[in-house]
Amino acid sequence: MSDQAGGAGIDVEALTKTYRGASAPAVAGIDLQIRAGEFMTLLGPSGSGKTTTLNMIAGFEEVTSGRILLDGDDIARLPPHKRGLGMVFQNYALFPHMTAADNIAFPLRQRRVPRAEIAQRVREALALVHLEGHGDRLPGQLSGGQQQRVALARAVVFSPRVLLLDEPLGALDKKLRESLQLQISRLHSELGITFVFVTHDQEEALALSDRIAVFRDGHIEQVGTPSELYESPATHFVATFLGDSNVFTGTARDGLLDTGSATLHCTGPDGPSSLVVRPERMRISTGDEHRATGTNQLSATVTDVVYQGAFRRVLVRFDDGGQGMVRDATSETAVAAGDRVALCWPAGAGVLLPDGQATADTASIG
Structure with missing residues (x-):
């Protein structure tokens, strides 16, 4: 809007939420710094604590302990309407008997803004979301994407x-989601305010965020930029939750990982470890000779090929029975189920995570 004052920073300190009768806290003493004007995404599976954290910031959930600082002022005990935060819900939460313009005007009327100023601001807001000419329509006369706008x-x-967004695209189909993602990104750039966005969709988080906080079981596993989390995951959960991964477990020593059935070149500390390799970092060579170049090379049998337009997912079974996956261009080496192949990748293509075990739902060997 024309009089945006810029974004505010949010500091979450030792924030805890415990529900009566629960065996563990929903949010377990987390610390998180959200910079003024950034797009921060809270990402994690259902029950990880991300939505509870957002609701505590919004004031819809009571804080058990800890602080929520808005530009240095603790707002943890303030009611929602005194925090001055914008909120977008997954289910739109529009008044069905009010027109689009009246829905937009509602928070201004609650703040006793003069009528002429309300009319101007509503026009600006409709233009901001490209809904000029739709102000007199009821929510039931609008599509899902228009209602969310x-x-x-x-x-x-x-x-x-600060604008808080609780899975705002969850009710939309894939094409609408992608369209609204672009509009939300544009809004963030134009308004310059702080966005705190909750989602369980990894691709959505990677596409929209300045930084991402990955939640698991009420804790934050890692905070970083999309590229930091994808290229340098700090834990096995982050490596396997944010995108696909091949995970090889074993013992590292002097730049080699012994999985029990293979020896792989790697970079990292010695000790019990797991080597995480993204599917797009691997390359395929066909034929039993396995003459493809590459520091690491494992033989496997193709179990399935999934066509995805410009790319394909090649699922394989390693010779010891472990499962793996390669993602590459459809124009590269032709393969089909049953083919024998070699998977090749340089030592620096993987991330070695010490003292970890591959999770049950990841591709693994060893």
């Missing part, structure tokens, strides 16, 4: 310094 406009019309 009305919800976005309502959340920013009063010029909040």
